[in-house]
Each structure stands twice: as structure tokens, then as C-alpha cells.
Amino acid sequence: MEKHINKHLLGWYKNNKRDLPWRRLQANKLPNPYYIFVSEYMLQQTTVPTVKKRFEEFIKKWPNIKKLSLISESKILNFWVGLGYYTRARNLLKAAKLIQKNYRGRIPENFEDLINLPGIGDYTAKAILGIAFNQAFIPLDANIERIISRIFAYQLPIIKIKKQLEKKSIKFISKKYSSQLIQAFMDYGSLICTPRNPKCKICLFNMNCKSYSKNLQNQIPVKNKKISKKLLKFSRAYIFNNEKNEILIRKRPSKGMLASMFEVPNDVWVNNKKDLIKDKLILNIKNKIVSKGLVKYSFTHFDLETEVFIINVKKNKFLNYRWIKQTKITKSGLPTLMKKIVAVAI
DNA sequence: CTCCGGGAGC
DNA sequence: GCTCCCGGAG
Numbered sequence: 001m002e003k004h005i006n007k008h009l010l011g012w013y014k015n016n017k018r019d020l021p022w023r024r025l026q027a028n029k030l031p032n033p034y035y036i037f038v039s040e041y042m043l044q045q046t047t048v049p050t051v052k053k054r055f056e057e058f059i060k061k062w063p064n065i066k067k068l069s070l071i072s073e074s075k076i077l078n079f080w081v082g083l084g085y086y087t088r089a090r091n092l093l094k095a096a097k098l099i100q101k102n103y104r105g106r107i108p109e110n111f112e113d114l115i116n117l118p119g120i121g122d123y124t125a126k127a128i129l130g131i132a133f134n135q136a137f138i139p140l141d142a143n144i145e146r147i148i149s150r151i152f153a154y155q156l157p158i159i160k161i162k163k164q165l166e167k168k169s170i171k172f173i174s175k176k177y178s179s180q181l182i183q184a185f186m187d188y189g190s191l192i193c194t195p196r197n198p199k200c201k202i203c204l205f206n207m208n209c210k211s212y213s214k215n216l217q218n219q220i221p222v223k224n225k226k227i228s229k230k231l232l233k234f235s236r237a238y239i240f241n242n243e244k245n246e247i248l249i250r251k252r253p254s255k256g257m258l259a260s261m262f263e264v265p266n267d268v269w270v271n272n273k274k275d276l277i278k279d280k281l282i283l284n285i286k287n288k289i290v291s292k293g294l295v296k297y298s299f300t301h302f303d304l305e306t307e308v309f310i311i312n313v314k315k316n317k318f319l320n321y322r323w324i325k326q327t328k329i330t331k332s333g334l335p336t337l338m339k340k341i342v343a344v345a346i
Numbered sequence: 347c348t349c350c351g352g353g354a355g356c
Numbered sequence: 357g358c359t360c361c362c363g364g365a366g
Contacts, residue, residue, distance in 0.1 A: 043352080043353090044352075044353045044354070045351085045352040045353055045354085045360085045361075045362090046351095046352065046361085046362075046363090047351070047352070047362090047363070047364080049363080049364080050362075050363065050364095082361095082362075082363095083361080083362080084360085084361030084362050084363095085352095085353090085354090085360055085361055085362090086360080086361085087354080087355075087359095087360065088353090088354085088360090091354085091355090118354095118355090119353095119354065119355085120354085121353060121354045121355085122353090122354090123353060123354085124353075124354085141352085141353085142351070142352060142353090195350080195351070196350090196365085196366095223350095256359095256360090257359090257360075257361090258360095258361085259360090297361090297362095298348095298349095298361085298362085299359095299360080299361060299362095300359070300360060300361065301358080301359065301360085335361080335362095336361075336362060336363095337361085337362095
């Protein structure tokens, strides 16, 4: 059955593959390993459409490991703005520096070396080996997990059946066409065997799908049991606007949320509104402070509600701070939350 | 507006 | 098992 499904997938892939910039084939009929390496970091917890917009920009700036290995962390963090999960950017840069130093700039072609690089886990190591080097692996991403759990109609959350999925996935591995098959699976999951309302009617191997035969395709994969309602936290943010229409920003601590990213001054995030404590910068301000409304923002494990204030100040009262022009906010190194906060105020 | 999808580190 | 963001769908 696995061979039969693979054949359909490979045939389908020929005519239906997504045109993605990191997939362009080299003379050896495989993609550029550096492109796969970079794209897999970007694709962790981030959807293809978002990565598509940013990948080519990245490659233009840093076209190979060597170029990338020479830059500083602040450069890559500044680029990463809007992609989120900023640890990925730090790890990508660390990995590039290690590859330049220890492997003369060549992406390692074996599992051991890859998985020891920062930011590369089981999935990413197998994805790089399979897609870029055509080695016989099946990386279990959300698409492939969904397809396999539907084929076998597993009625438990993915997290509970990782072992079974891994075992089943091995039978699908292709020695000869590994690179194409992996990408075929992923595209099929993204376009046909979709998370919601899968297109079972036109699926090429619906006769092999236990979920389809039991009409369970909309229940599988089973959702992870509900995480209790997200915590709501509170903050207040202060837009210091100077006579040149510039806004004061500063760097966040190197640990925790939005680590080392820029921010506008804001109070420590607290669970109860009444526990809010004014940020040091605002304490001795006599100028008029005007509320501009609320910004709600959702993180992985809590939501944040921030009241935004604007204060007109003189630039020379705030030495040792960075300012950015109001007109340059969208292109600035501010993470998305901070851009939304500024947008409410101006 | 709410909900949901998407891997690694510790 | 908890911590890390953001965009798109409904």
C-alpha cells in the first residue's frame, strides 16, 4: 500500500508542486542545501506564505554560509522582525558560524552533525538530509503527521501517537526519490489533505484511507485536549514623541519574551491590572500624558492588553536613548506587538 | 472578533 | 511539560 501511495504522490507532485524559492534545482537536480537550511529554520512554526515573502530577501543579503557567518546577532534579529520566535534567528546564526568554522562552510550531510547544531531537531535534520541531499528519511512535520494519522485513522491526539507515526512513516521512505517524495507529502498535506475540510473526493488514494472509509476525516487528527483558557496579562506603553516626530525606543532584556528586541517604554506585564507599576522612565515626567486606547495581542501562552499613552517631550531631556522617525516605524526593528502599539498612538 | 496552525530548547 | 510569535481563516 505504501508503494502505491508513493507512486500517486510522486505523479501528483510533478504537476502540482508549489513553486517555492528555496526549491529551485541545481545541476544535480537537488535544491541548494543552504537554501533548504535557511528555509527550514524559517518554516519552524511559521507558514509557507509568510516565509515565501521573507526568504528571498534573506538570500539576497546573505547568499551563502560564509556571508551569513560574518554578521552580528543584531543584524539577523533586525531582519527577523515579524517572523517571531526570535531564538530561531539566534540559533540560525550560531549554526552558520559553526558550519563555517567546523565544516568549511558546507552543510553537514549526516544526522549526527546536523542535530548537534543549535536550532536543529529531529524534524529539521531529516528535512535537510532528505530534501537537500536525497537521503532516505521522512521528516515528520505537521502535514505528514496529519496524512499518516488519517490513512490509519488514529483516534488519539498527535502528541500521543508520535511513536506509531514514526514507525508507520518508515514504510513510506523512498531511497531513490526521497527529496521529491518528502516535498510531495508536504504539498499534498497543504493542498489536498488539508487540516480542515480535506479534499477527500479528489484524493488519489482515498481508497487506502481508513479515515475516509469511516468518514472520520474531519475528526482526525484528534485535537489536543483543550488548554485552559489563555491567561490575560496587562501592561501600559508610553510613546515619547519629540519635536522632530521621533519616538523613543530601547532594548528589551536578553531573556524572556521578545528577548533583545527593541520596544517602546512599557510597564512590566502583570496578571492583574491593579498590580501595574509605572516604568521608571515615566516616573518624573510632568508633561501631559494622553491615553490613545488599547492594544490586544496574543502570544503562545497568554494574551496581553496594553493601554497606550502618548507624551510630547524634548529630545535633549533623554540622552542615551535611541529614537526612530515616525515615518520609519513599519520598516524598523520593532517586533509586531510594538508596531501595533505605536500605530494606535500616531 | 476568536480560533488555529506551525518545531526546538530547556 | 512549559516556553517561545504571527498571520490567515472563519
